[in-house]
Amino acid sequence: MTTKKPASSAGTVGDDILTVHALVKRHQPDLASRYWPACGAGKDDDRVFEWLRRVNCPDCLDI
Numbered sequence: 426m427t428t429k430k431p432a433s434s435a436g437t438v439g440d441d442i443l444t445v446h447a448l449v450k451r452h453q454p455d456l457a458s459r460y461w462p463a464c465g466a467g468k469d470d471d472r473v474f475e476w477l478r479r480v481n482c483p484d485c486l487d488i
């Protein structure tokens with residue numbers, strides 16, 4: 426299987442495990458999650474989980 430897209434992270438935030446966001450690194454090392462949804466979904470105390478899944482968040486896909 427090949428893909429033309431560059432490797433990037435995808436994952437879910439908080440209790441919503443159906444919406445897969447594009448994850449970007451963020452720069453606050455004191456926060457629990459190293460990656461954060463590109464669209465800004467979730468709250469600071471939500472956990473972010475990386476998944477090997479296709480991004481399906483419309484906001485992230487639109488960025």
Ligand SMILES: [Zn+2]
Nearest residue numbers: 446464482485
């Ligand atoms: Zn998103």
